[in-house]
Structure formats: structure tokens, C-alpha cells
Amino acid sequence: MKIYLVGGAVRDELLGLPAKEKDWVVVGSTPDEMKTKxxxxxxxxxxxxxxxxTGEEYALARTERKSGHGYTGFxxxxxxxxxxxxxxxxxxxxINAIAQGEDGVLIDPFDGQEDIKNKCLRHVSDAFSEDPLRVLRVARFETNLKLFTVHEDTMEIVQEIVESGELEYLTPERIWLEFYKSNHIYRFCKFLDKINILDKLLxxxxxxxxxxxxxxxxxxxxxxxxxxxxxxxxxMDIFCENLKVPNEYRDLAVMLNNCKEEYILFNxxxxxxCDKLQSLIKKLDIRKEDRLKEFLEICNSFENNHLNYFLGDLIKExxxxxxxxxxxxKSDNEIQKIVENDYKVLIQSYLNNYLKKSN
Known part of the structure; x- marks a missing residue:
């Protein structure tokens, strides 16, 4: 029984990047032996x-054989x-097919270290074409590893996978996960557009x-x-439904659609x-504190934004x-009018104070 560190942890160490997690492969063992340990x-x-x-994952060394469609058909x-x-x-x-023994020695049968040196994303074998998820992984690695480019032979296989229709078997959750892991979404989408699958996957x-x-x-x-x-x-409906986008992402994006321009351009x-600010506050739904906080952090990153200076305090009041x-x-209608009028007085007071300080 021998244990090796494999995959991303080895790759990231060679790239000088912090390892997010460690994966191990165990050679020469069985499930029963692992459980006894x-x-x-x-x-x-x-x-x-x-x-x-440690709670880290150890997988028995394995081989794979294609037996169906998609990334689960093995x-x-x-x-x-x-x-x-x-x-x-x-x-x-x-670059993901390098192992490190317990003695620290690297095992690199497919020249991954050379490809790291040359900043090249190259497939290990023809079996690459059996898993359509690898198209998205290549897109993510090209996005996240700056200056790395995809080897022309690998791009040919990527295009073959696209034309095969196998990408249709990817689940929304797996597409979302690769999208989520991308550090620069624009570049990720640029790659998908280059191979003509942007509109299908997103x-x-x-x-x-x-x-x-x-x-x-x-x-x-x-x-x-x-x-x-x-x-x-x-x-937004089609995008979120097809990728099973978590609600907090959808809700914040919708709030940006509905309120960002009005917030930034407020004069x-x-x-x-006063009326415009009261209307905006109502649309912001200030009861959802976390979402409002994220919205304000985005909008307040823009320059010449008046509301940045006092909206937080106003909302607290x-x-x-x-x-x-x-x-x-009193009746519901009367209470609503009283509350709206009190809010208006409060908002006007904040506006007056802000304008006085500005002058």
C-alpha cells in the first residue's frame, strides 16, 4: 500500500499558489484494508x-471505461x-497528472512539469474526449491560470466533444459549479464563445x-x-432556470437591475x-439586510455617488x-399614510442636512 498526493495540490505548489485542498491516491489497497485503518x-x-x-479524501487508484453518456457514464x-x-x-x-510520493519525489509520466514551465494546457490521452465536463474544466483552467494557453491538439478534441453533442448531458449543477469556480467570468465566457457553446451552456x-x-x-x-x-x-429567468442559480445570486442580480442606475444617478x-429616494428605499426592501449590504457595497464602489454618504444612516433610522x-x-390605510408621511419627513431631513454640508 502506497499513498501519493495528486492533482491540484501538486500543480498549485509547482505554480507557487496556495493549495485549496489536498487529494490523495492509494495504490495497492482495498476497501476492507482502508476501513481497518x-x-x-x-x-x-x-x-x-x-x-x-485530517478529513482529507483518499481514493483508491482506478481506471475508467466509458459506458454511457455524459460525465457520469463510466x-x-x-x-x-x-x-x-x-x-x-x-x-x-x-498539469493535473503529477503525483508526489511520501518522500517528496515527484512522479510525472506525462511531462506535466514541462507543460507548467511552458504554460501549456495539454490533454493526457485520447480518453480526454470521453468526458464532456473536461471542456468546461479547460475553460476554467485557461481562465484562472493567467498566460496559459490550450495546446492545439487539445483544442481539436475540445471541438470534437462540442460537435458530438455530449455537452447536452451535463447537469445544470455541474455547469454552474465550473462557472462558479472561474475567477474571471468574462474570460471564461470568451472561451465558451470561441468554441460556439456559450448560448447553449449559458x-x-x-x-x-x-x-x-x-x-x-x-x-x-x-x-x-x-x-x-x-x-x-x-x-434572467432562462439563465437561472438552466443553471439552477441559487436564489441569493438571482435576487441580488435582480435588485441591481431594478435599482442600481437609480441609486447611482440619484441627485x-x-x-x-425626496419622492425619488422614498420610492428607491421601498424597492430596495431594506428588511433583507444581507442583500442590501451586498447591493450597497457594489454601488458604493462607483464614483460621484451621493447616497454613499448618508443612506446607511438613514436606513438605520x-x-x-x-x-x-x-x-x-387606526385602520391599515391610515397607518400606511402615517408611516409614509413620517418616512418622508425623515428623508427630507437627511437630504437637507446633506445639502447643507455639501454647500
Missing amino acids: GFKQVGKDFPVFIHPK EFDTNPNVTLEEDLARRDLT PGCVPFSQFEPDEFNDGSKLKNISYFMHENVGD PSNTDA IRSYKLKKEDQI
Whole structure:
């Protein structure tokens, strides 16, 4: 039984990047032996084991054989005679097919280190074409690894997968995951457009020629992706349904669609400023504090934004507003009018103070 560190952790160390997680492959073992050593078995398709102390994943070395459509249509062989090189041969790119032994020695049968040096994304073997998900992985790696380019032979196989129709078997969840893992969505979509699958995998987007190349990116996936959706998705319903987009991303993108321009262009000097601000606050639905916080952080990154200076304090006062005791027994319509009028007085007071300070 031998254990090797494999995949992204080895690749990232060679690239000088922090490793996000560690994956291990075990050669010459069986499920029973792993369990006797305290590993907990998980995974239905092939044996993966969780280390009893570190919680990291250990997979038995395996080979794969295509048996159906999509990225799940495989049969696996995990017998203890499967070699490390056979396991590495099933991987997608040479840069991901490097292993490190417990002694620190690298095992690199497919010249992944040379491809890292040359900043080249190259497939390991012809088996690359059996898994359509690898098209999206290539798009993600080209996006995330700056200055890396896809080898022309690999691009040919990518195009063959596109033309085969196998991408139709990818689930929305897997498409979303690769989209989510991309660090620069514009470049990710540019690759998909180059191989003519952008409109199929990300339906609802505007044509790529109309994409906004600038992204909002402060390290928050929620804000980055929601802003991308706001700028580049023409049909939000189709996009979100086809990718099973989480509700918080959709809701923030819709809020940006409905309120961002009005927020940024707000002019406190206009005669109707009070009415407009009251209308905007109502649309912002200030009860949803987390979503409002994300919205404001995006909008407040733009220059010449008046509301940045006082809206936060104003909203705090509105949230703490309490109806007078004698008004609480009145009819719903009367209460609504009282609240709206009190809000208007409060908003006008903030506007007056802001204008006074500005002058």
C-alpha cells in the first residue's frame, strides 16, 4: 500500500499558489484494508475514503471505461493491481497528472512539469474526449491560470466533444459549479464563445459581442457573479432556470437591475429628490439586510455617488422607526399614510442636512 498526493495540490505548489485542498491516491489497497485503518468510506461510484484525523479524501487508484453518456457514464476498476501511472493516465490535463510520493519525489509520466514551465494546457490521452465536463474544466483552467494557453491538439478534441453533442448531458449543477469556480467570468465566457457553446451552456446571456468586459471583483463570489448577471444576462429567468442559480445570486442580480442606475444617478438637488429616494428605499426592501449590504457595497464602489454618504444612516433610522401608540389602533390605510408621511419627513431631513454640508 502506497499513498501519493495528486492533482491540484501538486500543480498549485509547482505554480507557487496556495493549495485549496489536498487529494490523495492509494495504490495497492482495498476497501476492507482502508476501513481497518480507520478510514470512512464515502462515494457511490467508486471508493473514496475520509482520513480519520485530517478529513482529507483518499481514493483508491482506478481506471475508467466509458459506458454511457455524459460525465457520469463510466465504469471503474479499483482492484489493488491498478498502478499509479494507470490512475494518472485517466486524468484530464498533464498539469493535473503529477503525483508526489511520501518522500517528496515527484512522479510525472506525462511531462506535466514541462507543460507548467511552458504554460501549456495539454490533454493526457485520447480518453480526454470521453468526458464532456473536461471542456468546461479547460475553460476554467485557461481562465484562472493567467498566460496559459490550450495546446492545439487539445483544442481539436475540445471541438470534437462540442460537435458530438455530449455537452447536452451535463447537469445544470455541474455547469454552474465550473462557472462558479472561474475567477474571471468574462474570460471564461470568451472561451465558451470561441468554441460556439456559450448560448447553449449559458442561455439567457446577451450575445458575447455585447458583453461588458469590466467586472466587479472584490473577492466575493456572490457580488462578482451577481454583477456579471446584471450586466450580461438578458433573460434572467432562462439563465437561472438552466443553471439552477441559487436564489441569493438571482435576487441580488435582480435588485441591481431594478435599482442600481437609480441609486447611482440619484441627485439630491432635484426638486423631486425626496419622492425619488422614498420610492428607491421601498424597492430596495431594506428588511433583507444581507442583500442590501451586498447591493450597497457594489454601488458604493462607483464614483460621484451621493447616497454613499448618508443612506446607511438613514436606513438605520427607518429600521428603528416605531409607530406612535395612539396611531397603532387606526385602520391599515391610515397607518400606511402615517408611516409614509413620517418616512418622508425623515428623508427630507437627511437630504437637507446633506445639502447643507455639501454647500
